[in-house]
Amino acid sequence: MFLDQLATLLSVAVGAAGSYTATTLTERARWRRTQAERWHEKKFDVYAQYGNALKEQIWITQRIGAALGYAHVVDPLEPTEGLRLLAEAEARRSTRWESVLLVGDAETVTAARSWHEAIWTLELHAREQRQDPEGWIRDSQRVSQKRDAFYASARRDLGVTGPPPPSGNWPREWQRQDRAAD
Numbered sequence: 001m002f003l004d005q006l007a008t009l010l011s012v013a014v015g016a017a018g019s020y021t022a023t024t025l026t027e028r029a030r031w032r033r034t035q036a037e038r039w040h041e042k043k044f045d046v047y048a049q050y051g052n053a054l055k056e057q058i059w060i061t062q063r064i065g066a067a068l069g070y071a072h073v074v075d076p077l078e079p080t081e082g083l084r085l086l087a088e089a090e091a092r093r094s095t096r097w098e099s100v101l102l103v104g105d106a107e108t109v110t111a112a113r114s115w116h117e118a119i120w121t122l123e124l125h126a127r128e129q130r131q132d133p134e135g136w137i138r139d140s141q142r143v144s145q146k147r148d149a150f151y152a153s154a155r156r157d158l159g160v161t162g163p164p165p166p167s168g169n170w171p172r173e174w175q176r177q178d179r180a181a182d
Contacts, residue, residue, distance in 0.1 A: 039103070040158065046099040047154040050112060051147075053093040057119050058143060060086045064126035070136045082126065104157070111153040115146040 063077035064086070077085070093116065100112050122139045124130045144167065152164050 043103050043154075044158055046096070046103050047108070047158070050093070050096045050100050051150070051154075053089065053096045054116055054119060054147075056089045057086065057093060057116075058122070060089055061119065061123050061126045062140075065122075065136060068126070068128070070125065070133060072137075072140075079126065079128070086123065086126065105153075108150070108153040108157045111146070111150040115143070115150045118143045118146040 060077065060082055062073040063075050064079050064082035066073040067076035067078055067082070097112070097116070100109060104112065118139070122136075122143055125132070125136050125139065130136075148164070148167050155164060
């Protein structure tokens with residue numbers, strides 16, 4: 001009789017331990033999944049905000065370039081006003097850069113750095129430290145290439161499957177044809 005009760009008691013203890021273990025493992029897996037989703041969302045937001053900050057710098061730089069007569073850009077912006085806006089945009093980019101450093105993987109941080117350094121090179125034209133129309137086109141193309149590399153790396157880090165979107169090569173084919181006709 002005592003052995004029967006002991007067997008029943010051991011069965012209950014083993015069942016409770018098994019139930020506790022299963023519940024603990026399930027909750028741990030759920031917590032890890034939730035944390036992974038949060039980090040994924042945070043990385044997406046950080047990469048998107050950083051990309052938008054750089055696009056703002058490019059847009060302002062191109063507008064200044066239009067005022068200086070560089071090819072394939074429109075909506076001229078006087079350099080005096082543009083340089084003020086560019087400084088403000090750089091401050092926003094710099095702030096967002098810290099978030100990229102915090103959550104980005106090494107490859108994406110490297111690609112982001114290469115992109116913003118390419119933009120700084122293009123800005124030299126807007127700041128009239130370079131006055132080279134061919135250099136403007138070359139540096140603009142480099143900005144496009146570095147942008148594509150950043151987004152390819154960010155997509156890989158975020159687990160986005162499939163090929164990246166078509167390149168944003170600049171100038172566009174129709175712009176090159178217009179230039180050749182001139």
